[in-house]
Amino acid sequence: MIPPFSVPVYEPLPYALSGLSFTQLPLYTQRYLRNIAKSVSPHAPDVNSISVERSIISMGLFPSLLGNDMNLVDLRHEAIAMARDLERGIPPQASAQWHAAMEKWRLQKVFGTLLPERELIFNQFMIKFDALLWLDQEGRENYTPEDWQRYRDALLKPILDNTSKQLVALDKSFRNLPVNSGYNYRVPSLPYLPFGLSRRGRDASRARSWRSATRGTDSGEDWPRGRMLSRHS
Template sequence: MIPPVYQPLPYALSGLSYTQLPISTQQYLQNAKLVPPHAPDVNFISAERLSISTALFSNLIMNDLNLVKSRLATIAMARNLAIGIPSEAKLQRHVAAQERRLQYVFGNVLPKRELILDAFMIQFDALVWLDQQGREHYTPEDWQSYRDALLKPILDNTSERLVALYKVVRTRPVLFGYHNHRLPYSPFGSSRATRGHTRSRGSATRGPADRGGRMLRRHS
């Protein structure tokens, strides 16, 4: 399973004062009680970064599971189609189910994943902005490199967790409530389910006003 790739926007807080920060960034710093001039020390910033990273992994669990289920549903449909010579009606049902699956993944699951990661990036970049001790001479390029070096292991971890979950569900499906990769229910099996996901798409595709990233939507 190839995880979707999230591509954050470039770091844009270099050289800004607190009042020049995006409103969403200021709100996070206020809620976390990190507003200057009472900025925390380096150890506190590291602890807060760990806290928001842990929250990110928790927030992605259901999204990961939905991606895994959609992948396993595709495998199950393909295996079912490979049994014997499929009729024209069976082929049409297969195509329709695949279209509903793609609509669900690209119209619902991936936009929600992007929203979760966008919200995380607001907090993450705010902590990078705070972490100025010993970096007063940094150029915008230095800040970009510093931020990317801190961020890469976290984003890599989100992908690794998704792949690990896929392997667990694939090899031990009974633990997740279905057998032989067949889900007890499927968002791709009825128009009713599809309509339900379509209704939620509008809210899923709206991102934070100030910052965000772009999901490179590979799903296989």
């Protein structure tokens, strides 16, 4: 029986932008907001621009993780197959030391390459996600930092949950495939995607909210770092 997959869990840093003016925002956040403002017409109407942009970046997160997902799942099933072969003495010339060396290589690949890569993808996503949250002021002018944290957690949880579901679904798809075969995989549909919204409509809806938030200096700055809780098996 294949052991259950302990999915690595991303834990973002607490929300830290509440109460800041645009010029007080981190430079990477200012840069993202300016880039968004440049990508749309200054005369475009505001049609739920923040929620639409949030859906766009959320949908972009899933394909950006897919290669990492595939590598994690591939190494997991390779390790399971190697453990079974070791129990059966297959191949007979392979020693326990050889299997131990291969397992060491696998763990180095997971913890030294794949999980840091995954964390970076999430950190890049959180820059955009928190920038959009900072814009989302209407009706929330009296929010405390704790209120903003709860609001952010409520918006973020289904997105992070769906990234875990994507990884688990990919793991399940591997179980039904012969060794070295190709496969087809479709990213799970997401309830928060604005289906039916055209590309033109998405671009137009980005406009107004960040028009007033596009001034500031641009320079390099270290990005925020969430944590990847490593529970890969």
